[in-house]
Amino acid sequence: MRAIEFRDVSFSYGEEGEAEPQIGGFRLNHLNFAVEEGEFVAVLGHNGSGKSTLARLSNRLLEADSGEIEVFGTLLTKKTVYEIRKQIGIVFQNPDNQTVASIVEDDVAFGAENIGLPREEIGERIAFALKAVGMEAYRNATISRLSGGQKQRIAIAGVLALKPRIMILDESTAMLDPRGRREIIDVVERLNREEKITVILITHFMEEALRADRAIVMNRGEIVMQDTPAGIFARHEELLTYNLTLPRIGMIVKGLNAGGIPVSDTLDIEKLAGEIAECVS
Numbered sequence: 001m002r003a004i005e006f007r008d009v010s011f012s013y014g015e016e017g018e019a020e021p022q023i024g025g026f027r028l029n030h031l032n033f034a035v036e037e038g039e040f041v042a043v044l045g046h047n048g049s050g051k052s053t054l055a056r057l058s059n060r061l062l063e064a065d066s067g068e069i070e071v072f073g074t075l076l077t078k079k080t081v082y083e084i085r086k087q088i089g090i091v092f093q094n095p096d097n098q099t100v101a102s103i104v105e106d107d108v109a110f111g112a113e114n115i116g117l118p119r120e121e122i123g124e125r126i127a128f129a130l131k132a133v134g135m136e137a138y139r140n141a142t143i144s145r146l147s148g149g150q151k152q153r154i155a156i157a158g159v160l161a162l163k164p165r166i167m168i169l170d171e172s173t174a175m176l177d178p179r180g181r182r183e184i185i186d187v188v189e190r191l192n193r194e195e196k197i198t199v200i201l202i203t204h205f206m207e208e209a210l211r212a213d214r215a216i217v218m219n220r221g222e223i224v225m226q227d228t229p230a231g232i233f234a235r236h237e238e239l240l241t242y243n244l245t246l247p248r249i250g251m252i253v254k255g256l257n258a259g260g261i262p263v264s265d266t267l268d269i270e271k272l273a274g275e276i277a278e279c280v281s
């Protein structure tokens with residue numbers, strides 16, 4: 001089943017009532033893409049390419065000017081928006097802006113309490129969500145004492161407690177150190193594989209896209225590539241024109257080949273290590 005589909009969606013941030021967007025203003029142009037249920041899709045793009053706008057359109061925080069958006073077979077409209085918002089959880093960039101309580105369990109419970117779930121069910125959902133993000137030992141901890149990665153995992157748990165079928169992470173690792181980033185990506189991958197949550201990971205870290213089934217590249221409001229991560233990173237010259245680079249392993253492969261050590265164009269670190277070992281033995 002299709003989790004989410006954009007059909008010819010266009011959008012511009014015009015003044016209200018303005019007939020035409022300002023010349024040179026930002027426009028999302030005729031976006032077409034679909035994400036299947038259970039897929040893990042990365043969305044890549046330079047700053048200002050329209051990634052967050054795309055996320056906000058998907059649950060109607062912004063309304064498309066034209067085109068259609070469908071979520072699990074239901075057209076996104078004024079009428080269906082509240083049902084659809086229950087299915088899509090969005091995690092944002094700054095963990096400090098996403099916490100509402102000072103103690104972990106209160107924070108994770110907040111969204112679930114707001115939709116009026118019974119107390120017992122809320123307790124179960126907190127336990128489930130904290131376990132899913134590997135934070136069950138921190139149920140009574142004070143959030144301000146946690147690391148960035150831990151705070152962000154608590155934000156993910158709060159979204160998970162609402163049992164969304166789709167999770168969108170909008171640069172949720174951007175403010176974290178490498179360790180925090182790894183924690184988040186590991187959690188996201190596990191939620192996708194084990195809880196079968198459809199994941200849309202918006203990121204400008206190329207390494208993170210390697211973990212996805214598929215990647216979408218945006219540039220100036222348009223989708224310019226849709227392929228497997230390997231397929232996308234094979235088009236290095238084109239990526240450069242969108243101000244994107246290769247993940248580190250891609251750089252290493254390029255460097256080795258340029259330096260006269262022939263290795264295949266792989267993104268698999270173990271395969272690369274094997275080939276290098278063969279070359280030098």
Ligand SMILES: Nc1ncnc2c1ncn2[C@@H]1O[C@H](COP(=O)(O)OP(=O)(O)O)[C@@H](O)[C@H]1O
Nearest residue numbers: 013026027045046047048049050051052053054
């Ligand atoms: N509320 C807004 N009003 C007007 N322009 C906006 C608004 N939010 C974003 N933009 C512009 O839209 C473009 C795309 O922004 P965004 O979707 O946030 O890009 P990204 O998330 O890829 O960095 C940018 O040029 C940005 O300046």
Ligand SMILES: [Mg+2]
Nearest residue numbers: 051052053171
């Ligand atoms: Mg953004």
